[in-house]
Amino acid sequence: MFIHWGLYSLLGRGEWAMNRERIPINEYVKLADSFSADSYNPREWAALARDAGMKYMVLTTKHHEGFCLWNSPTCSFNSVKSAAGRDLVDEFVNAVRDAGLKVGLYYSLGDWFNSDWRRGWQGDGDARERFMDYTHTLVRELMTGYGKIDILWYDLPQSYSPAEWRSVELNAMARSLQPHIIINNRAMTTEDFGTPEQHVASAPKGRMWESCMTLNDNWGYCPSDKQFKTSRDVALTLANVASGCGNLLLNVGPDGLGRIPDESASILRTVGRWLDANAEAIYPVDRHSLSFNLWGPTTVSGNSMYLFLKNYFGNSLTVGGLKPNVLSAKLLASGRSLRVNRKEAQTMLSGLPDASPDSMPSVVKLELDGVPAQDISEVIGGADVFPDFPK
Numbered sequence: 001m002f003i004h005w006g007l008y009s010l011l012g013r014g015e016w017a018m019n020r021e022r023i024p025i026n027e028y029v030k031l032a033d034s035f036s037a038d039s040y041n042p043r044e045w046a047a048l049a050r051d052a053g054m055k056y057m058v059l060t061t062k063h064h065e066g067f068c069l070w071n072s073p074t075c076s077f078n079s080v081k082s083a084a085g086r087d088l089v090d091e092f093v094n095a096v097r098d099a100g101l102k103v104g105l106y107y108s109l110g111d112w113f114n115s116d117w118r119r120g121w122q123g124d125g126d127a128r129e130r131f132m133d134y135t136h137t138l139v140r141e142l143m144t145g146y147g148k149i150d151i152l153w154y155d156l157p158q159s160y161s162p163a164e165w166r167s168v169e170l171n172a173m174a175r176s177l178q179p180h181i182i183i184n185n186r187a188m189t190t191e192d193f194g195t196p197e198q199h200v201a202s203a204p205k206g207r208m209w210e211s212c213m214t215l216n217d218n219w220g221y222c223p224s225d226k227q228f229k230t231s232r233d234v235a236l237t238l239a240n241v242a243s244g245c246g247n248l249l250l251n252v253g254p255d256g257l258g259r260i261p262d263e264s265a266s267i268l269r270t271v272g273r274w275l276d277a278n279a280e281a282i283y284p285v286d287r288h289s290l291s292f293n294l295w296g297p298t299t300v301s302g303n304s305m306y307l308f309l310k311n312y313f314g315n316s317l318t319v320g321g322l323k324p325n326v327l328s329a330k331l332l333a334s335g336r337s338l339r340v341n342r343k344e345a346q347t348m349l350s351g352l353p354d355a356s357p358d359s360m361p362s363v364v365k366l367e368l369d370g371v372p373a374q375d376i377s378e379v380i381g382g383a384d385v386f387p388d389f390p391k
Contacts, residue, residue, distance in 0.1 A: 040258030066113025202244030
């Protein structure tokens with residue numbers, strides 16, 4: 001679960017409202033006087049994440065607006081000095097950890113509040129150095145004040161080079177304080193994992209990656225935005241990500257009081273119920289699988305192969321080019337056994353319901369007599385089956 005929450009949540013026009021509407025700083029900071037966080041209950045957030053089958057949570061401790069959700073001795077523009085009057089990061093970390101989930105902290109390197117950020121990239125060298133010291137100090141605060149942190153998630157580095165950010169030094173400091181942490185690639189160094197945004201883009205084998213996506217069109221709270229993904233869409237996206245051995249970081253945008261919108265919660269709970277029956281097709285996935293099949297995504301774990309039926313073809317399904325033999329086949333959620341017939345390079349499954357059992361994707365589990373592998377390049381039945389294309 002990705003959580004975008006800050007002063008912009010009071011405005012309800014997304015997380016870039018300050019920048020896009022050119023709201024003056026001296027007006028924007030007044031929002032802190034109304035940021036009471038009266039309904040903020042990170043234990044409810046964590047329970048929702050766990051119910052949805054999520055394994056970790058990442059909170060925007062400081063978004064581009066520069067407002068810190070913790071008791072920072074360096075930045076006075078923070079939640080303790082707002083109407084909330086308390087350290088919101090501390091409450092979040094404790095709630096997530098108590099729920100048995102991993103703790104992730106997002107930190108925006110860019111900062112619309114601190115004028116040194118802008119002056120520095122406009123050519124003021126002294127301002128740039130002050131801002132870099134400021135940045136390193138704030139990251140140090142997050143890495144020392146809250147126990148074990150599992151993920152450090154940077155954003156908005158574009159205004160400076162890695163050398164100007166002192167990114168190598170910054171990440172070395174974070175790792176010295178949090179030896180088990182993993183760090184994303186948005187301080188303009190490769191670090192531990194890549195972060196494709198709003199799309200699925202599998203990384204090279206052996207490289208960790210995570211697609212970050214919104215549930216509707218906005219990251220921050222925007223009640224007029226009703227373009228929500230369906231639970232089915234989320235489940236299929238999760239399957240696509242898992243097929244490439246990646247993670248899905250799915251965003252919610254709580255309102256100014258700290259309430260996750262009902263639409264978001266309903267989608268996530270439906271996905272969670274689907275995962276209750278189909279989790280083994282997602283966790284764990286140990287190998288990249290063939291990404292293009294007619295039915296939809298495929299995942300692989302050990303000698304098992306899982307077919308996510310985005311396209312439902314009725315009571316039969318053919319898997320082409322499957323190398324090992326299928327020992328058994330079933331619908332994963334119901335346990336319904338399927339018949340298997342093999343003919344040359346075709347493995348034919350029958351006995352599926354005539355129509356998809358529900359609106360969520362059905363998953364077929366195949367148990368094989370070897371590690372799953374497909375080869376759809378082989379010519380079957382003679383070379384003239386696929387004649388040469390005209391030159």
